[in-house]
Amino acid sequence: MVGSGFIFIWRALVLMHMLPGILAWGKEGHYATCKIAEGLLTEDAAAAVKVLLPEYAEGDFASVCSWPDEIKHNYHWRWSGPLHYVDTPDFRCNYEFCRDCHDSHGHKDRCVTAAIYNYSMQLTTYRESVSEWKYNLTEALLFLSHFIGDVHQPLHVGFVGDEGGNTIVIRWFRRKTNLHHIWDNMIIESAMKTFYNSDLATMIQAIQRNITNDWSTDISSWENCASDRKVCPDPYASESIKLACKYAYRNATPGSTLTAEVVRNLLPDYVDGNLSALCTWPDQIRHWYKYRWTSSLHFIDTPDDACNFDYSRDCLNDMCVAGAIRNFTSQLLHYREGSSDRRYNMTEALLFLSHFMGDIHQPLHVGFTSDLGGNTIELRWFKHKSNLHHVWDREIILTAAKELYGNNMELFQEDIQKNFTDGIWSDDIASWGECDDLFSCPNKYAAEGIGLACKWGYKGVTPGATLSDKYFISRFPVVAKRIAQGGVRLSMILNRVFGNHNQKIPAPT
Ligand SMILES: *[C@@H]1O[C@H](CO)[C@@H](O)[C@H](O)[C@H]1NC(C)=O
Ligand SMILES: *[C@@H]1O[C@H](CO)[C@@H](O)[C@H](O)[C@H]1NC(C)=O
Ligand SMILES: *[C@@H]1O[C@H](CO)[C@@H](O)[C@H](O)[C@H]1NC(C)=O
Numbered sequence: 001m002v003g004s005g006f007i008f009i010w011r012a013l014v015l016m017h018m019l020p021g022i023l024a025w026g027k028e029g030h031y032a033t034c035k036i037a038e039g040l041l042t043e044d045a046a047a048a049v050k051v052l053l054p055e056y057a058e059g060d061f062a063s064v065c066s067w068p069d070e071i072k073h074n075y076h077w078r079w080s081g082p083l084h085y086v087d088t089p090d091f092r093c094n095y096e097f098c099r100d101c102h103d104s105h106g107h108k109d110r111c112v113t114a115a116i117y118n119y120s121m122q123l124t125t126y127r128e129s130v131s132e133w134k135y136n137l138t139e140a141l142l143f144l145s146h147f148i149g150d151v152h153q154p155l156h157v158g159f160v161g162d163e164g165g166n167t168i169v170i171r172w173f174r175r176k177t178n179l180h181h182i183w184d185n186m187i188i189e190s191a192m193k194t195f196y197n198s199d200l201a202t203m204i205q206a207i208q209r210n211i212t213n214d215w216s217t218d219i220s221s222w223e224n225c226a227s228d229r230k231v232c233p234d235p236y237a238s239e240s241i242k243l244a245c246k247y248a249y250r251n252a253t254p255g256s257t258l259t260a261e262v263v264r265n266l267l268p269d270y271v272d273g274n275l276s277a278l279c280t281w282p283d284q285i286r287h288w289y290k291y292r293w294t295s296s297l298h299f300i301d302t303p304d305d306a307c308n309f310d311y312s313r314d315c316l317n318d319m320c321v322a323g324a325i326r327n328f329t330s331q332l333l334h335y336r337e338g339s340s341d342r343r344y345n346m347t348e349a350l351l352f353l354s355h356f357m358g359d360i361h362q363p364l365h366v367g368f369t370s371d372l373g374g375n376t377i378e379l380r381w382f383k384h385k386s387n388l389h390h391v392w393d394r395e396i397i398l399t400a401a402k403e404l405y406g407n408n409m410e411l412f413q414e415d416i417q418k419n420f421t422d423g424i425w426s427d428d429i430a431s432w433g434e435c436d437d438l439f440s441c442p443n444k445y446a447a448e449g450i451g452l453a454c455k456w457g458y459k460g461v462t463p464g465a466t467l468s469d470k471y472f473i474s475r476f477p478v479v480a481k482r483i484a485q486g487g488v489r490l491s492m493i494l495n496r497v498f499g500n501h502n503q504k505i506p507a508p509t
């Protein structure tokens, strides 16, 4: 029971370590976009751009297209930060202006598409005489040009839960980085190196050649703006999130997404931001006098043979694993709101939540009352003595590691990840994360747990039995899937709890 192998393997799915996200199409991307636009301007437009460019640009439009990135961390300009992107609901792969265009506090029209409407509208006043300009049209031009670039970067129209890929830690060749940054910068940098002799001008020429040749028949459809508006950023945003789903998020492992910085802050220095290293802490301390109250938080006892879960019946005074997940989720929510109660230790809350999310996904942690979740069902696992609870905590995993992965836990982990990013579970993963109400999620997990315990755990097992190959082979897929679900769901909860976005989180009941 102690040192659950179940926890051991799935905690390793929870990786972090990330670079600070850089929040926009890199300099090269913006430069290229503006350079290409410059070559296509009418005479009138080119003349206006020339008038509006700041002097220091020395007539080079493309060179100032990253200006909005350069100023956005500046106190005076901080309001412009949310105008660089738009967040869409997790896993939906679509975009709607009314639903999605707001900042993390829910203020309407604070997003990239609204900003494009705003600044193109301002620029239409250019024809009026200079003295009547209400807006600074130099700024309007630079913002508009920049945001048109941003809205075409697929992950600037990404999922809210991972902040457009910013919290998805991933490797680009040897370097550890995040998915957003890969699409902002790394792909372009690598392409320049590999194909264009590290020369941006050569790359831009190659794109321009394609505009006049290969893509020439498509151009009119690119320019097509169905409505009678001057600009139509909404279809651009829709294209981007579709591309993000099809190309960017594919193969990027949601199991490794985390709001790494907050987690790092909460962990003791010696683990260096590695949550996995401490996921077994609650097992280690549960027998200490001071923490004895946590013992009952690791499991749920349900009535024998009922095979269902009822919170009010099975989780008295909230003292069960489902209640504990609610409890520590709600403590962590206060941390984000800066209203954390000094009675609570946020580091402990994080460790408890992470551990209990593993426990609740171990089917026999939601088991029958009289056999203590299989603990009193003595039996043999192949040749040695064990009990049913322990079989599900450790034996199945250890046997799998030995028989299927040459005792290499990393291979096991990779296999699990592969199966949810691009394998047997990749179609289901969106539904795993589904959970409208953060506080009712644990009920769903517990109900699944006792269902699986009945269908796979207890089934065909009598005290004194010997379990071997047949049981192992049929049960291993259940264990692997529960591990994957636990990892994906923990990251979903932490992202919602710590993420800087406007996810409606209902009060605990
Ligand atoms: C429109 O532009 C003005 C001037 O820069 C700015 O104050 C305002 O916040 C902008 N609104 C949006 C929705 O971009
Ligand atoms: C317009 O904005 C630019 C960039 O912020 C600034 O340099 C310039 O002084 C502004 N012009 C006016 C007339 O305020
Ligand atoms: C230009 O088009 C060709 C053929 O579609 C493609 O292989 C090439 O990568 C394109 N180049 C650029 C820079 O997009």
Ligand SMILES: *[C@@H]1O[C@H](CO)[C@@H](O)[C@H](O)[C@H]1NC(C)=O
Residues within 6 Å of the ligand: 012, 274, 275, 276, 277
């Ligand atoms: C985190 O800790 C776990 C368990 O101690 C270890 O296996 C893993 O290698 C560590 N990860 C990193 C990135 O240090």
Ligand SMILES: *[C@@H]1O[C@H](CO)[C@@H](O)[C@H](O)[C@H]1NC(C)=O
Residues within 6 Å of the ligand: 293, 297, 317, 318, 319, 320, 323, 324, 327, 328, 344, 345
């Ligand atoms: C919630 O956590 C606090 C300590 O952080 C503890 O005193 C309380 O008993 C917990 N309740 C449940 C239901 O876990």
Ligand SMILES: *[C@@H]1O[C@H](CO)[C@@H](O)[C@H](O)[C@H]1NC(C)=O
Residues within 6 Å of the ligand: 268, 345, 346, 347, 348
């Ligand atoms: C929070 O809990 C951790 C783990 O028990 C402990 O090391 C740390 O000192 C506690 N922090 C505070 C402020 O009590």
Ligand SMILES: *[C@@H]1O[C@H](CO)[C@@H](O)[C@H](O)[C@H]1NC(C)=O
Residues within 6 Å of the ligand: 412, 415, 416, 419, 423, 424, 477, 480, 481
């Ligand atoms: C991954 O999926 C394959 C089938 O495609 C299966 O054989 C394998 O056992 C699965 N691995 C895990 C860890 O679930």
